[in-house]
Amino acid sequence: MNLTKSLLSHNKWFTLKPKLTGIFIFLFFCVIFSLIISQQYRIAQKAKDDEMSGILQNIHKTIEQSLKDNYVDALTLALTINDKGIPKNFEAVGKQILANNENIDAVQLVPDGIIRYTYPLEGNEAAIGINLLKDKKYRHETLKAIQTRKMYFAGPFELKQGGLGILGRLAIYKNNKFWGFSAVIIRFETLLNNPEIKSIDHSRYAFQISKFSSITQKETFFLGSNQKPNPKNTVTAFVPDGDWKLYLIDKQPNEFFAAYILKGVLGFITALLIGFLTTAFFKKPAELEKLLKEQANELLKNEIKFKSVFDQAAVGITYVDTVTGQLLEANKKYCDLLGYTEEEIKQKNIITIIHPDDLKKSFKNFEKLKKGIIREYSTERRHITKSNDTIWIKLTISPLWEINGIPTNHIAIAEDVTERKLAEQVILDSQKRMESLINTIDGIVWECNAENFEFTFVSKKVESILGYTSEEWLKTPNFWVDHIHPEDKDYAANFCVDQTKKLKNHDFEYRMIAKDGSVVWVRDIVNVIIENGKAKNLRGIIIDVSKNKETEKDLNNSFNLVTEQNKRLLNFSYIVSHNLRSHTSNISSIVDLIDNSESEEEKEEMIQLLKSVSDSLNETMLNLNEVVNIQTNIGIVTEQLNLKQYLDNTLAVLADQIELKGIKIINSIKEDIEVIYNPAYLESILYNLISNAIRYSHPEKHPIITIDCYTEHNKTVLKISDNGIGIDLAKNGHKIFGMYKKFSTHKDSRGIGLFITKNQIDAMGGSITVESEPNLGTTFKVYIS
């Protein structure tokens, strides 16, 4: 603001008012010019006057001279008068005088005032005899000549002989007695026929002679106009010898006037021009000055505006010395923020009002600002108010020095964000609480975009469930899909996409691969967040159900086991029921028949029959007992057994039958194969399967039994194949291992062998399969775990 003021005050008035200045300059020059011109004029006039005076002086002198000459002449003439008072040689002297002085027209001697002698006489006869003292016309002047005792020139007057003439009279005293006069007549023309007069530039000057008559009190002019010339334009000289007044009249009194008027006009124009030029000269700066003034005004207005913006701003603004940290200025809002008055705040250093915890950061920023690393920065920091409260302020700091300049001051714009900060803190706290709550949930809480399946949140639980961190999950594209078990990937991904499309919340289970490569069974409960009828987000929770799965698996196994057991038991109960019933019904019928027997023979026959029923029943009971023993297999002893050795034993037991039927045994079992098994079971299984193969050999074929052993899926597989009669599995497959299921009418068929074999294998945790084609043969595979 001071700058603007000084800018305005340095102006000179003349630069501001070019017109006035022009007028002043014009007037000044007018005065100067008029002074010069008038001086010149005066000088010229003086010169003229002097010239005129000179001319007149010269004329005057010549006239005086000629008059003096006339005096001499008159004296000369007087000298002709002898003592007796009679002129002698008057004629000759007169002639001589006339010859010597061409001005003289005639000479006279006038004794006692009476004209007696005249030379030349011709032409002047009329004058002879005139008594000058008595003639009124001449008397006055004649007397004057006597009075002055000098030569006095009378006239001009009309000469008797014609023309104007001047009569110079010299009173002559002879012996102190008035004698008369010696007179010379000078023709006026002759007098005027003076070189001085003649040399007058008649175009400029006019010569005039006048005589003031003391009698008539009138001035008589003799040349030209009888008018009295204007004394202003005239120089005069007085000739006392004749009481004449000589005039030199300026014919062109205004001779210079026109010239000087012209000069004046020129001067005026020049002054005008100078004035105008001055105006023009000052006008440009004035315009600039005006512009400057306008701009300065504008600037001032802006300054006022900004000042009021500064003062009235809704944000705090302060002006700080960057080097010292001293607060230089602050607006009201800033003062209000901190609770200080404007005066107090100006005493403060910024360091004293920043919260100690934020000082370090502030210093860092400050250093950066000072070094020019940053040109501006915004920050949020705490300040301490006068009342020692802490407030949060959002600051924008802008330096007021040029880029790469030396740090001077900066402006800080401050906004109170305490409430927001507090609210943020509350939100942050609640977010933290939420997050910690979420993180305590025993499952991976997640959120993802429904369109691109980009995950936006994954809770920390992922670490304990999958071993990956949330960050790893979030920053890896397709993390979810890529970490689903390959076998479940398509199903899980498609299911999720499909359900999302249908806007259906869903709940599904799949396996994921953890960081350590282990398989984790998870249940994913997904909520579809719908916005404007479209799936926007998916939120869900992935729960580790591996344990459940294991339990489920165990349960399933137990269930299967129980079901199997149940099935077996049911089967067993059927077997028991069927077999026992068939025997009891037979007994019942036989007893009936015995009761109704008509003869002893018949009775005996029936009793024999009853006996065989009893045997059969016994056998059945034994079989059932065996089965029960296998099925209640608690505490079966297992030990390491050499397969080959057991097989050889079995073949030795069956050697007779093999030989009898001519069966070829192909035994590929290696000697080093060991199995963990119950010895009795292994014996029984081998015996049953091989004896079956022998029993059902094809009568039309050369029977071959192939025995092999290999490993499949970590299980030892014992394979026993024959080329016997085979079984139609399509019809009987489901009951091949059932009790009392006989598939032939072979006499040794008991329908119990395979049933027991299966039970034994099951009891050892293994399994048995059968492949068979009627007339082609049968293959049994025993899986030993």
Place this chain on the structure above:
Amino acid sequence: MTEKTIWVVDDDPIYQIIMKKIILKSGIFSAVRSFSNGKEAIDVLRSNILKQKTHPNIILLDIEMPVLDGWGFMDEIATLKPQITGEIQIYISSSSIAIQDKERAKYNPDIFGYMSKPISLEDLVKISAV
């Protein structure tokens, strides 16, 4: 009273003997034949058709038998039925008390009835009277 013929199809030899005794005692049937499984019975039935011999009036059929069991026999009968002249009354006679067997018998139109063992003389009289 026309004398009927009866077949007993059962793999239990003691039962066959018993049934033969009872049938003879009843005096209702002019002839009795027994078979130890379904296949034997169906083979004879097939040859009877070819030889245009008369068919038995009643067959007592066991379910559990080797080679061809009772149900297998019924399936075969169903295929032969168009060629069989006259009516053969087939009764299931089983020691099975399984409800499934009874149900299955009930829904087979070719089966006349289900008789649980033991079969008494009175039972025979009853069925022969039908």
